[in-house]
């Protein structure tokens with residue numbers, strides 16, 4: 304998979320993709336990430352990328368020209384163009400799964416003060432990572448890249464995400480490791496019983512209980 308990210312803050316991405324699982328995915332050739340400073344595409348003599356809003360009001364608005372030209376320079380028939388914005392669809396694990404099957408994603412980082420409405424016309428999808436306002440789409444795009452990367456076949460062991468939270472709309476069951484007794488807290492008996500059928504039942508029950516308790520909305 305290839306992911307191109309359009310931003311005016313390319314340095315924000317310096318370290319985030321050169322650690323851990325994302326680094327491994329890149330090193331093994333399963334993922335290619337390119338960061339584009341769309342300021343470089345500005346036709347303005349001073350590389351301006353934003354201007355005041357028509358109709359008045361405060362703040363600066365991202366202009367369409369640098370973003371359109373940057374997208375034109377990298378887009379192919381395989382590309383899916385995504386805008387990160389608080390008014391996009393709510394990001395969910397299901398969307399991460401769907402996106403992990405794409406060949407090429409172009410992520411456009413919006414700006415908290417706003418962007419020209421016409422930028423939406425070149426996007427196939429708009430995503431919000433939550434009901435709060437970030438200073439820009441950069442951190443949102445990192446969230447998208449991280450959550451997708453671990454779903455690319457071969458990046459992590461498939462068994463690691465078969466039972467994880469949000470599969471089948473359920474939260475994860477509780478897990479334990481050694482020691483069996485820690486500061487007075489014991490590992491549930493069933494998990495050391497060796498009875499795999501009982502363990503599976505216990506995990507299903509706990510998963511359902513936790514979901515009812517913490518995220519009843521997932522069961523609706």
Ligand code: ADE
Pocket residue numbers: 387388389413415430431432433434435436437438439440443
């Ligand atoms: N840009 C600013 N806030 C955002 C959010 N919540 N999700 C995606 N992009 C954003």
